[in-house]
Amino acid sequence: xxxxxxxxxxxxxxxxxxxxxxxxxxxxxxxxxxxxxxxxxxxxxxxxxxxxxxxxxxxxxxxxxxxxxxxxxxxxxxxxxxxxxxxxxxxxxxxxxxxxxxxxxxxxxxxxxxxxxxxxxxxxxxxxxxxxxxxxxxxxxxxxxxxxxxxxxxxxxxxxxxxxxxxxxxxxxxxxxxxxxxxxxxxxxxxxxxxxxxxxxxxxxxxxxxxxxxxxxxxxxxxxxxxxxxxxxxxxxxxxxxxxxxxxxxxxxxxxxxxxxxxxxxxxxxxxxxxxxxxxxxxxx
Amino acid sequence: xxxxxxxxxxxxxxxxxxxxxxxxxxxxxxxxxxxxxxxxxxxxxxxxxxxxxxxxxxxxxxxxxxxxxxxxxxxxxxxxxxxxxxxxxxxxxxxxxxxxxxxxxxxxxxxxxxxxxxxxxxxxxxxxxxxxxxxxxxxxxxxxxxxxxxxxxxxxxxxxxxxxxxxxxxxxxxxxxxxxxxxxxxxxxxxxxxxxxxxxxxxxxxxxxxxxxxxxxxxxxxxxxxxxxxxxxxxxxxxxxxxxxxxxxxxxxxxxxxxxxxxxxxxxxxxxxxxxxxxxxxxxxxxxxxxxxxxxxxxxxxxxxxxxxxxxxxxxxxxxxxxxxxxxxxxxxxxxxxxxxxxxxxxxxxxxxxxxxxxxxxxxxxxxxxxxxxxxxxxxxxxxxxxxxxxxxxxxxxxxxxxxxxxxxxxxxxxxxxxxxxxxxxxxxxxxxxxxxxxxxxxxxxxxxx
Numbered sequence: 001x002x003x004x005x006x007x008x009x010x011x012x013x014x015x016x017x018x019x020x021x022x023x024x025x026x027x028x029x030x031x032x033x034x035x036x037x038x039x040x041x042x043x044x045x046x047x048x049x050x051x052x053x054x055x056x057x058x059x060x061x062x063x064x065x066x067x068x069x070x071x072x073x074x075x076x077x078x079x080x081x082x083x084x085x086x087x088x089x090x091x092x093x094x095x096x097x098x099x100x101x102x103x104x105x106x107x108x109x110x111x112x113x114x115x116x117x118x119x120x121x122x123x124x125x126x127x128x129x130x131x132x133x134x135x136x137x138x139x140x141x142x143x144x145x146x147x148x149x150x151x152x153x154x155x156x157x158x159x160x161x162x163x164x165x166x167x168x169x170x171x172x173x174x175x176x177x178x179x180x181x182x183x184x185x186x187x188x189x190x191x192x193x194x195x196x197x198x199x200x201x202x203x204x205x206x207x208x209x210x211x212x213x214x215x216x217x218x219x220x221x222x223x224x225x226x227x228x229x230x231x232x233x234x235x236x237x238x239x240x241x242x243x244x245x246x247x248x249x250x251x252x253x254x255x256x257x258x259x260x261x262x263x264x265x266x267x268x269x270x271x272x273x274x275x276x277x278x279x280x281x282x283x284x285x
Numbered sequence: 286x287x288x289x290x291x292x293x294x295x296x297x298x299x300x301x302x303x304x305x306x307x308x309x310x311x312x313x314x315x316x317x318x319x320x321x322x323x324x325x326x327x328x329x330x331x332x333x334x335x336x337x338x339x340x341x342x343x344x345x346x347x348x349x350x351x352x353x354x355x356x357x358x359x360x361x362x363x364x365x366x367x368x369x370x371x372x373x374x375x376x377x378x379x380x381x382x383x384x385x386x387x388x389x390x391x392x393x394x395x396x397x398x399x400x401x402x403x404x405x406x407x408x409x410x411x412x413x414x415x416x417x418x419x420x421x422x423x424x425x426x427x428x429x430x431x432x433x434x435x436x437x438x439x440x441x442x443x444x445x446x447x448x449x450x451x452x453x454x455x456x457x458x459x460x461x462x463x464x465x466x467x468x469x470x471x472x473x474x475x476x477x478x479x480x481x482x483x484x485x486x487x488x489x490x491x492x493x494x495x496x497x498x499x500x501x502x503x504x505x506x507x508x509x510x511x512x513x514x515x516x517x518x519x520x521x522x523x524x525x526x527x528x529x530x531x532x533x534x535x536x537x538x539x540x541x542x543x544x545x546x547x548x549x550x551x552x553x554x555x556x557x558x559x560x561x562x563x564x565x566x567x568x569x570x571x572x573x574x575x576x577x578x579x580x581x582x583x584x585x586x587x588x589x590x591x592x593x594x595x596x597x598x599x600x601x602x603x604x605x606x607x608x609x610x611x612x613x614x615x616x617x618x619x620x621x622x623x624x625x626x627x628x629x630x631x632x633x634x635x636x637x638x639x640x641x642x643x644x645x646x647x648x649x650x651x652x653x654x655x656x657x658x659x660x661x662x663x664x665x666x667x668x669x670x671x672x673x674x675x676x677x678x679x680x681x682x683x684x685x686x687x688x689x690x691x692x693x694x695x696x697x698x699x700x701x702x703x704x705x706x707x708x709x710x711x712x713x714x715x716x717x718x719x720x721x722x723x724x725x726x727x728x729x730x731x732x733x734x735x
Contacts, residue, residue, distance in 0.1 A: 027326050069555065092672075092673075092674075093634035093636060093673055094632065094633050094634045094673045096634070097632045097634045098521045098522070099634075101513060101519055101521060101632055102521065113596075118617075119617045119618060154405075164517040168591070201498075201593075201596065202591065202593075204591065205591070245414060265641065267636075267637075267638035283638065
């Protein structure tokens with residue numbers, strides 16, 4: 001498809017910064033249909049009339065959104081994509097689930113369950129995650145002298161064979177034991193590094209976590225709340241998308257587009273076409 | 286319409302496909318009925334609806350004020366607006382004033398599957414009562430250890446008349462009407478059991494969904510559950526591809542053929558840990574676990590399996606009529622479709638926004654345009670079963686909807702909710718309507734639905 005090359009080259013050139021892209025044809029909303037037809041991307045930016053993103057392929061969508069992830073230098077978090085954002089960018093949700101499953105099995109991406117109380121999953125490319133694990137291992141090595149082999153065993157044995165977002169205690173111990181003698185102190189080290197957490201669902205299960213996600217996690221929750229309250233305060237609980245994108249959120253360093261996509265995908269907001277552009281409204285279902 | 290009939294006469298369309306086309310056309314035009322209305326005697330949220338299985342004529346409803354009522358869906362008791370709107374009052378109802386009535390909310394009311402002479406109600410007053418329909422008297426009472434969330438009887442049962450009861454206790458009990466005692470106690474869940482459903486392909490298989498998020502399959506002829514559904518064990522598509530399928534089946538057959546506890550343990554652990562790693566789970570792992578496990582009865586090994594099907598409570602279960610798939614709704618607002626033979630998640634994504642989290646919901650399925658009717662807060666949505674997209678949306682209730690019941694003989698949908706109403710959704714524009722249009726001068730101009 002000829003239009004793929006356009007975004008790919010701009011992804012290579014963008015390096016995480018947002019860019020204005022040329023439009024080529026109309027995209028008829030998320031009912032645009034067919035993967036066989038040529039699609040075009042009119043990615044909204046400040047001052048742009050319409051903002052519509054319909055991708056044909058999950059992996060293309062993932063790469064695009066990874067490139068658009070805002071660079072926050074204080075928090076050293078790998079760029080992650082929420083599953084609800086994927087749902088809002090592609091037509092067929094079942095197809096998204098299946099392709100994501102395939103990518104997960106091929107070890108291209110990894111899925112993490114975020115502890116927000118709702119069904120939030122974050123998708124990170126495996127290379128980014130492994131780079132992050134290495135950075136943590138190096139940092140731990142500078143601070144402590146011993147017991148840093150645990151990160152190596154973690155990477156080699158656990159991450160390689162356990163592709164689900166959670167792992168049971170005895171399984172974790174047995175997998176780490178393939179590397180060497182494992183003690184409880186080692187698991188504490190992993191939890192302190194932020195690679196494993198426990199959630200309220202099950203006291204016996206550890207969940208894989210994104211290291212130093214705390215600040216962005218809080219930003220996610222507060223940003224969602226702020227965006228929804230912003231729209232609810234309006235008389236008709238709706239706003240033009242272009243105007244919404246121009247605003248900045250006070251409590252969240254993640255950009256507005258991130259939150260909009262996330263809320264559309266999880267069903268809190270819905271968009272519809274009007275004669276003067278796309279309107280975003282709080283859904284009351 | 287007439288062309289279609291002519292095609293059937295001349296043999297161009299086979300009879301079955303003619304009937305199916307007609308049915309699917311009717312289903313796709315479902316809207317709030319402007320011809321039929323149920324006068325609900327309930328003063329609380331209606332929690333359960335079921336149309337009887339023998340004739341498809343009588344509708345049984347159970348409500349939160351402790352009352353249960355039976356309606357005749359085909360014959361109206363009286364009519365309004367010069368015969369255009371039929372009102373169906375209840376044939377009878379049993380409520381708190383009745384000497385044997387329930388004292389607290391009725392959470393589930395089901396018909397005896399063989400005929401309409403008996404029906405079974407389960408209530409939050411810890412009792413399951415079996416009622417005689419003709420005399421409206423309670424004939425058998427079963428006392429449960431906790432609030433009864435759901436009761437179910439198998440529609441295929443030839444040799445047993447067991448009532449499966451899911452309560453707030455962790456054990457599922459099977460009550461026998463013939464003897465008046467409990468015949469089975471199924472242990473395995475770690476929290477209360479909110480939904481029970483018998484299999485539509487085997488009279489011995491029971492599916493239960495618990496508040497711990499697990500769905501277990503039980504064969505009541507043997508001890509313990511034989512499958513626990515895990516949402517991370519997935520298959521891409523309707524059936525798994527041959528290669529992976531053979532790997533799964535060797536594990537399953539190994540489990541079945543071995544009788545010793547040791548082998549069971551090994552395959553259970555390997556299934557649990559190596560579900561993604563289909564090719565060759567390492568044998569080093571099970572030996573470590575073997576040393577740690579206590580010796581358990583082979584039937585109780587499933588209690589070690591802590592796989593969850595949902596990240597919350599399993600609020601509803603529905604098996605498809607062909608018995609091959611199971612739909613489950615959870616309080617994580619997800620609906621999953623499971624393949625009952627392989628026990629895998631088919632990864633179908635139904636576009637639900639939010640689902641009720643604290644109460645059990647009842648879903649309905651229709652066969653021919655394979656649709657699933659799901660109550661989503663105040664609306665009822667119909668999803669295509671194989672695409673996951675919303676095909677129809679029914680808005681009419683004022684409060685959250687609890688149950689959907691689809692009557693496939695008439696292609697009508699009955700829904701009920703917390704607003705104490707039972708609404709009827711029928712195909713708009715019937716054949717009789719088309720033919721009688723010139724006869725009815727005073728046409729009903731009110732349009733109830735949007």
